[in-house]
Amino acid sequence: MKxxxxxxxxxxxxxxNRITGLFSxxxxxxxxxxxxxxxxxxxxxxxxxxxxxxDRGLDQVIKQLNKQVDVxxxxxxxxxxxxxxxxxxxRVVATPQTRGEIETLARPFRASIIDVGRESMTLQVTGDHQxxxxxxxxxxxxxxxxxARTGTTALKRSSKKQSQDLHYSFIQ
Amino acid sequence: MVENQRDEGGTEMxxxxxxxxxxxxxxxxxxxLNGSQIVLRALAEENVDxxxxxxxxxxxxxxxxxxxxxxxxxxxxxxxxxxxxxxGYARVSGKPGVCVVTSGPGATxxxxxxxxxxxxxxxxxxxxxxxxxxxxxxxxxxxxDVVGVTMPITKHNIQLRDVNDIPRVMKEAFHIATTGRPGxxxxxxxxxxxxxxxxxxxxxxxxxxxxxxxxxxxxxQIKKVAAAVERAKKPVILAGAGVLHADGADExxxxxxxxxxxxxxxxxxxxxxPGNHPQFLGMAGMHGLYxxxxxxxxxxxxxxxxxRFDDRLTGSLNxxxxxxxxxxxDVDPAEIGKxxxxxxxxxxxxxxxxxxxxxxxxxxxxxxxxxQHLRHYSDDYPLWYNDDGKTIKPQALLDMxxxxxxxxxxxxxxxxxxxxxxxxxxxxxxxxxxxxxxxLGTMGFGFPAAIGxxxxxxxxxxxxxxxxxxxxxxxxxxxxxxxxxxxVKIVIVNNASLGMVRQWQELFYEERYSxxxxxxxxxxxxxxxAYNIKAYKIEDPSEARATxxxxxxxxxxxxxxxxVTADENCYPMIAPGKGHHEMEGIxx
Ligand SMILES: Cc1ncc(C[n+]2csc(CCOP(=O)(O)OP(=O)(O)O)c2C)c(N)n1
Numbered sequence: 001m002k003x004x005x006x007x008x009x010x011x012x013x014x015x016x017n018r019i020t021g022l023f024s025x026x027x028x029x030x031x032x033x034x035x036x037x038x039x040x041x042x043x044x045x046x047x048x049x050x051x052x053x054x055d056r057g058l059d060q061v062i063k064q065l066n067k068q069v070d071v072x073x074x075x076x077x078x079x080x081x082x083x084x085x086x087x088x089x090x091r092v093v094a095t096p097q098t099r100g101e102i103e104t105l106a107r108p109f110r111a112s113i114i115d116v117g118r119e120s121m122t123l124q125v126t127g128d129h130q131x132x133x134x135x136x137x138x139x140x141x142x143x144x145x146x147x148a149r150t151g152t153t154a155l156k157r158s159s160k161k162q163s164q165d166l167h168y169s170f171i172q
Numbered sequence: 173m174v175e176n177q178r179d180e181g182g183t184e185m186x187x188x189x190x191x192x193x194x195x196x197x198x199x200x201x202x203x204x205l206n207g208s209q210i211v212l213r214a215l216a217e218e219n220v221d222x223x224x225x226x227x228x229x230x231x232x233x234x235x236x237x238x239x240x241x242x243x244x245x246x247x248x249x250x251x252x253x254x255x256x257x258x259x260g261y262a263r264v265s266g267k268p269g270v271c272v273v274t275s276g277p278g279a280t281x282x283x284x285x286x287x288x289x290x291x292x293x294x295x296x297x298x299x300x301x302x303x304x305x306x307x308x309x310x311x312x313x314x315x316x317d318v319v320g321v322t323m324p325i326t327k328h329n330i331q332l333r334d335v336n337d338i339p340r341v342m343k344e345a346f347h348i349a350t351t352g353r354p355g356x357x358x359x360x361x362x363x364x365x366x367x368x369x370x371x372x373x374x375x376x377x378x379x380x381x382x383x384x385x386x387x388x389x390x391x392x393q394i395k396k397v398a399a400a401v402e403r404a405k406k407p408v409i410l411a412g413a414g415v416l417h418a419d420g421a422d423e424x425x426x427x428x429x430x431x432x433x434x435x436x437x438x439x440x441x442x443x444x445x446p447g448n449h450p451q452f453l454g455m456a457g458m459h460g461l462y463x464x465x466x467x468x469x470x471x472x473x474x475x476x477x478x479x480r481f482d483d484r485l486t487g488s489l490n491x492x493x494x495x496x497x498x499x500x501x502d503v504d505p506a507e508i509g510k511x512x513x514x515x516x517x518x519x520x521x522x523x524x525x526x527x528x529x530x531x532x533x534x535x536x537x538x539x540x541x542x543x544q545h546l547r548h549y550s551d552d553y554p555l556w557y558n559d560d561g562k563t564i565k566p567q568a569l570l571d572m573x574x575x576x577x578x579x580x581x582x583x584x585x586x587x588x589x590x591x592x593x594x595x596x597x598x599x600x601x602x603x604x605x606x607x608x609x610x611x612l613g614t615m616g617f618g619f620p621a622a623i624g625x626x627x628x629x630x631x632x633x634x635x636x637x638x639x640x641x642x643x644x645x646x647x648x649x650x651x652x653x654x655x656x657x658x659x660v661k662i663v664i665v666n667n668a669s670l671g672m673v674r675q676w677q678e679l680f681y682e683e684r685y686s687x688x689x690x691x692x693x694x695x696x697x698x699x700x701x702a703y704n705i706k707a708y709k710i711e712d713p714s715e716a717r718a719t720x721x722x723x724x725x726x727x728x729x730x731x732x733x734x735x736v737t738a739d740e741n742c743y744p745m746i747a748p749g750k751g752h753h754e755m756e757g758i759x760x
Contacts, residue, residue: 010382013331018323025324056509063506069328069348069383 002031003058003078004049004154010070011037011044018068019046028052028061032086032151043072047084047153077156084154087126088136089114093143094121102142109135120145128152207335207366208234211299212241214342217374220270220297222246222261222627224254228274229314231301233366246627246656249648251278253620255285256646259294260624263607264582266419268295268349269624275301276314279360280321284614287325289356291611292440293417295349296356298326304364305333319360327355332362335370340378347378352385353504354417385503389520394528396516397475397499402534404473404497406542407433410456410485413440413610414478414502420523421445421603424477427530432538434546436464438479439595440610447579447599453546457485458746459592463549465752468493470545475499478522481511482611491751501525553758555596556743563737564713566590566665570597572717573635573663576724581633582607582625586618586642588672589742590665594637605632616645622660623652633661633724640666640693650703653729661724662731667738668693675741680748700731707731 009015016035023030031049038045052058058076065074094102099121103113111125125135129152136147205213211234215223223245227235238245248254251273258269269289273282279300289296303312319331328348330341345357401407415424421444428435428451435445436456445452454461456468465487468474474496479485481500486492492512500508501518508517518525557567570593573583583598584607585591591608600606607625609617622636643664653660665671673688700707706726710719716734723730743757 014319014323017320021323059509060506067504067506069380072382 006077007046007074008072011042015070034151034153049152081157082154084152086132088132088149091122091146204369205372208237210338210372218346223270224258225272226251228278230275230363249651251281253646253649255282256617256620257624260607260621261628262294264625265628270297272299276316279318286356288612288614290325293354295354298358300360302360302362305362322358326358329358331360332365335368339374343375344378386519387521389518389525393518398532406471407473408467408471409433409435410476411441411444412438412479415444415522416603418521418523423523423526427526432536438485443600443603443606446601462553462758466549469752471496473497477501480507487746487751556760566736574598581635583635584618584622585637587613587615588639590639592742615642620646620649626658626660636662641670654703657728664733666735696733705729709733711735
């Protein structure tokens with residue numbers, strides 16, 4: 001099952017290495033990982049999407065992450081009320097004839113055109129995983145020249161509503 | 173220096189001069205020092221009284237300060253010797269072992285010991301030299317990415333980049349190594365940082381929001397444990413090394429005897445409960461006692477205190493403690509539920525948890541039937557071996573070592589059959605006398621660990637029980653014995669083979685002894701002679717005891733080369749994939 005885990009960590013050298021090493025050592029498959037500074041430059045937020053086969057496996061991931069001295073806080077936020085976004089940059093074949101069509105397709109996805117050349121154009125789309133997938137599918141028939149995607153980055157929503165069943169038990 | 177000046181000021185000069193002297197003293201306290209001096213001052217602040225190490229280019233500035241300050245340092249003959257000695261010291265003293273080595277090859281030579289300390293939760297501080305910061309990453313002479321290499325095998329590691337970080341980093345390192353679940357912390361010290369000038373001001377406290385181990389167990393969970401004990405008919409306590417790390421042997425004794433619950437130990441937990449107590453079932457696990465393993469198999473309540481359910485302990489998890497409600501007390505929350513589903517988790521220090529359990533003041537439930545049942549296992553399936561009267565039986569040898577040292581010695585072992593026989597036959601009655609490499613199973617560990625153990629307890633008998641193969645991995649450390657006349661007694665259990673490997677090949681590989689026999693061996697007596705160490709070779713079982721007694725009385729080091737039955741196997745045993753109830757070799 002796919003889970004989204006959010007962690008805040010000290011922004012110290014090697015912390016990303018430390019954490020990805022931990023995942024691979026324990027045979028957890030990371031689907032995506034994003035890292036960036038938070039409002040506090042000494043603290044970074046990491047968002048992982050991992051594929052685990054059991055609650056117990058997930059429990060281990062979180063506990064092992066918690067053991068790291070540089071990890072401040074870890075949460076499985078999959079079942080919480082969150083905002084999650086990915087970004088994709090797509091360079092697609094675009095002739096003067098097809099440009100208009102592509103633009104029309106981009107509009108409902110709020111994808112923006114960020115570069116136009118003689119034979120291609122580059123689009124940028126952000127959204128949740130499904131939306132980005134759907135847009136890429138739609139654009140694919142024109143001929144993808146290059147594609148770059150980020151992983152998911154996520155935050156809890158400010159509203160209080162939360163799902164009841166957290167998928168790991170934090171033992172105390 | 174500072175102290176002296178203050179004294180002089182007080183005795184020989186007037187009060188005003190004394191104030192002046194004190195002022196100078198204060199100035200000196202925050203005086204500018206170089207990085208190496210700061211490191212050593214920090215070690216002094218942490219009451220480190222011995223360093224095990226080996227010098228080299230990148231760490232030379234630090235060694236220069238060691239020379240100038242006259243710090244107690246033990247020069248090993250290989251870095252692996254240094255780190256295992258530091259481990260032995262940590263195990264026996266309960267204080268962190270400190271190991272200082274140079275960059276590159278010096279650092280990579282301690283990797284095995286770091287991994288060993290990590291898996292056995294030993295508090296260690298490892299300081300590695302590193303090339304100067306301006307050439308880090310250029311594949312400079314003797315450069316290795318030691319922080320990268322040791323990331324998965326340290327509790328924490330860090331590379332110093334700024335001389336002014338040293339006091340904080342050192343303070344944090346000791347704090348991390350010794351609190352919560354203990355472990356090794358590595359500090360990588362680039363050469364230029366060790367010579368840069370900074371200020372020494374040792375912090376009084378650490379501030380690490382990401383590191384807050386839980387020491388006090390949750391009261392509610394403790395009550396749940398007590399309720400489970402009341403419900404149980406067949407409870408058993410499995411005590412691991414966590415009890416020893418928490419210094420909780422007394423608390424374990426109090427709780428277990430008060431509640432009259434039978435106790436078994438993991439390999440590393442030996443000594444946490446008296447080995448000759450009627451409630452003690454012996455060691456559990458692959459080469460544990462049948463009674464102990466059957467207790468785990470049949471119990472309805474399993475209270476694990478400070479053990480991590482290692483696979484050598486549990487046997488196949490498919491058959492592990494099938495009837496039991498499992499309580500797991502551990503200071504490391506990640507251990508709970510890692511291997512075995514837990515009904516009542518308790519995060520906290522073993523000592524504190526046992527104290528809180530005893531404090532609940534529950535009347536004991538006698539469990540008479542259960543005790544009787546287990547006694548029948550103990551009586552009917554004791555440890556056994558066949559004595560042929562012609563060769564020295566390794567089991568008899570270990571039994572003799574136990575008797576002759578009255579069970580009071582510190583025993584270190586290497587890894588293999590002799591290790592299991594020592595665990596079986598040396599009925600440890602006290603904590604911190606058993607030093608063995610459990611989790612990593614590191615050959616080469618036992619002999620240097622004995623050296624460290626002897627430094628931790630200079631007045632106690634230290635017996636290094638070593639296989640003929642493992643001894644050949646780190647025997648160069650005999651130099652330390654010679655140099656310092658350390659009274660370590662080396663007992664080589666010489667079966668002219670990699671005994672445990674040979675046993676597995678016999679049992680599971682149809683006697684294909686692929687590279688496990690030593691048809692030709694060095695003359696250990698001559699080797700000992702080369703190091704000026706007294707040595708005996710003993711082949712005749714009738715001479716074993718007298719020779720051992722004689723050697724034991726010697727003031728200095730002694731090496732005993734006991735030639736034992738070559739093809740003896742270690743029983744009882746749980747074969748791979750089998751459960752506790754399926755032990756082999758429980759009877760002659
Ligand atoms: C460094 C290392 N290499 C290999 C092994 C695998 N191994 C486990 S026991 C053993 C044989 C040990 O032989 P010896 O030291 O003579 O002890 P014995 O089993 O004969 O008592 C070996 C090779 C190990 N544990 N450690």
